[in-house]
Amino acid sequence: MKSILNISKGILSVALVSVAFASCSEDVMDRINEDKDHTTAVPAKFILADVITSTAFSNIGGDFNTYFSTYVEHMVGVDNQLANAETRNGEPAASSTFNNVWGNVYSTLKNARIAIDISSDELAANYTTKGIAEVLAAINSGLIADAFGDTPFSQAALPELVNGQPQFLTPELDKQEKIYASIMEYLDAAIADLPQGDKSSSIGSYDFIYKGDKDAWLKLAYGLKARYTMHLLARSADKEADLRKVIEYVNKSFTSIDQQAAFAIYDATNINPLFDFQWSRDGLAASKSYADKLIERNDPRLRRIFSVGQGYVTKEEKAVSVQITGVNDPRFLMASNGTAEPVKYKYNTPIFVYSQTCPTMLMSYHELLFLKAEAEARLGEADAVNTLKSAVVAAIANAEIGVAAAFNAPTVKDYGGVKETTKAITPTEAATYFDTSVKPLFDANPVKEVMVQKYIAFLGAFGETTECYNDVRRLKAMNEDYITLLNPYKFPLRAPYGADDVSANPNVENAFGNGQYVYTDPVWWAGGTH
Structure with a gap:
């Protein structure tokens, strides 16, 4: 009687031979099917x-x-x-x-x-x-x-x-x-x-x-x-x-x-993602709570960063949209947060939704300055006010890049473009705005004004709203209610x-x-x- 061990060895030998033939056959098929025309190693x-x-x-x-x-x-x-x-x-x-x-x-x-x-x-x-x-x-x-x-x-x-x-x-x-x-x-x-x-x-x-x-x-x-x-x-x-x-x-x-x-390779066919969304969907309008913060500060961006809804452009203007001149413009109409009518073209929009070639920021210069200003303000350092001033001036200069991208958007221009009605904000005007409007608020509550100015700066077609969302949640965690939000519904965390x-x-x-x-x-x- 053969031992179970010998039988097992015999079975194992047959199995190994079978596997060898199968492996050989598979190897041959792999060589036959190998794609020699395309690299498998990419730099x-x-x-x-x-x-x-x-x-x-x-x-x-x-x-x-x-x-x-x-x-x-x-x-x-x-x-x-x-x-x-x-x-x-x-x-x-x-x-x-x-x-x-x-x-x-x-x-x-x-x-x-x-x-x-x-x-x-x-x-x-x-x-x-x-x-x-x-x-x-x-x-x-x-x-x-x-x-x-x-x-x-x-x-x-x-x-x-x-x-x-x-x-x-x-x-x-x-x-x-x-x-x-x-x-x-x-x-x-x-x-x-x-x-x-x-x-x-x-x-x-x-x-x-x-x-x-x-x-x-x-x-x-x-x-x-x-x-x-x-x-x-x-x-x-x-x-x-x-x-x-x-x-x-x-x-x-x-x-x-x-x-x-800055990822700045957008053009007539490779288009900024915010523009891509709004041009095809028209699902976004200008925010009342955001505009309120500008109004409170008499911020010069009020005359630069909003435009009328397409339903309110006259035939004589022959444009897709028209820049709003400020809060006294008769067509100034912000959408109330959480309670606005779900209607396209009624409300103003941020002009940035037309910024077809506006770069996307992996990180902006003004974000860096706001981070430094916040750190200095929390530490009580005197340099915080000057750092914040530099941040605000840089943020306004960056906003003007986005505004210019809206006026020069190639696809929008084919339909009449966005009509410019006001002059660009210069660095000198931005510095004056800081001295007259921002500094008194900074003096009253340094960290709060740093965070509000950063919040204002992050609106645009630059992709910085995600960082703003991080800031809002971080402030909530620290029980610092510095960013006033008006939407009556629950805040997604x-x-x-x-x-x-x-x-x-x-x-x-x-x-x-x-x-x-x-x-x-x-x-x-x-x-x-x-």
Whole structure:
């Protein structure tokens, strides 16, 4: 009688022979089916061109920015989904609302991580290209964490596949605090890598922000360190030390508006995302609560940044829209927050909705200055007033870039354009406005006026409303009610998870529940538990 062991060996031998033949056959078929005409290894610079574009257009300038504009009352939703967002009718808590940007931001993060790996392997390592990828990974990680709080991260958007599939099909949620640690690690790595240069081919023209300028990207990395450090202020164990870090990081970052991180390649066919939305949907109107802040300060931007609804343009004017001259203009009509009629073309709109070629900001110069001014004001430093003055002057100059983009929008001009009725605000006028209107309010409450001026500055087609939303939530966490909002409905404290993973990932589905947590559970850095 043969032993079971020998039988097993015989069976095993046959099995191995069968596997060998099968493997040989599969290898032959793989060689036959191999595509020899297309590369399977893509240089990191090509990937980063896509990462930069998707970061700016889809992730910073897209759905986050559009919906959050109604939450913080930069604008008022008056049609379809945006009207629902305005009245909190389903949209803020629905998994479908942010599903597109949910997919986009994770895809962009994955590509940034792939670029990090590739640039590490390219010859002796392309350190500057790697550093750029690390900065972009940090920005997209920040968008994910700030919007969703606890969310898939360490098991999601990974560059490596296993048998052609993601390593984790149902990734677990990471704590927002842990994601923030990763953001800082990305930025610290970038700060170390960027100055070392590229050993083989430079990213060059594939970098649509700085054309491969390592010093410029290094300044951005330090600016982002300041931003994300300030986000964590409500959770800080040593606020004074962290505020001083913010100042230190800002001092290593941009020194002029020319250095800000602007994605500025829009033209007649590659169009700014806010313009793209409004031109096709017309779902946004000018906000009463926003305009009230300008009126209170006799802000010169009142005459520059609003235009009439298209239904109120006369035939004689032969224009798409006309610039409002100020609060005394007979056609001055703001939409009341939360209670405006859901009607297109009735109310004024921010002129920026016509800014077809306006750049999207990864980070602006005025944001840096506002971060520094806030830190100095909280520390009681005398320099805060001068820093705020520089921030306001820079912000008004930036607003004029957006206004000019509206007047020069190629598609809009084909239909008659936007009619300009007032003169641009000069730096001298901006400085006078600060001295006469802003400084007395600063003297009365320094931190409040810094935050209100930053809130005013972040309206535009630049994609900065998302950062405004972060500021509003951070101030709420610190019990600082500095930004007056008039919408009577509940304030959304976060974005809901995307429908694709709510339906496919039990971990996300359990965290989502019925979606109503967006009204009750702040993100961790804003005082919540997750």
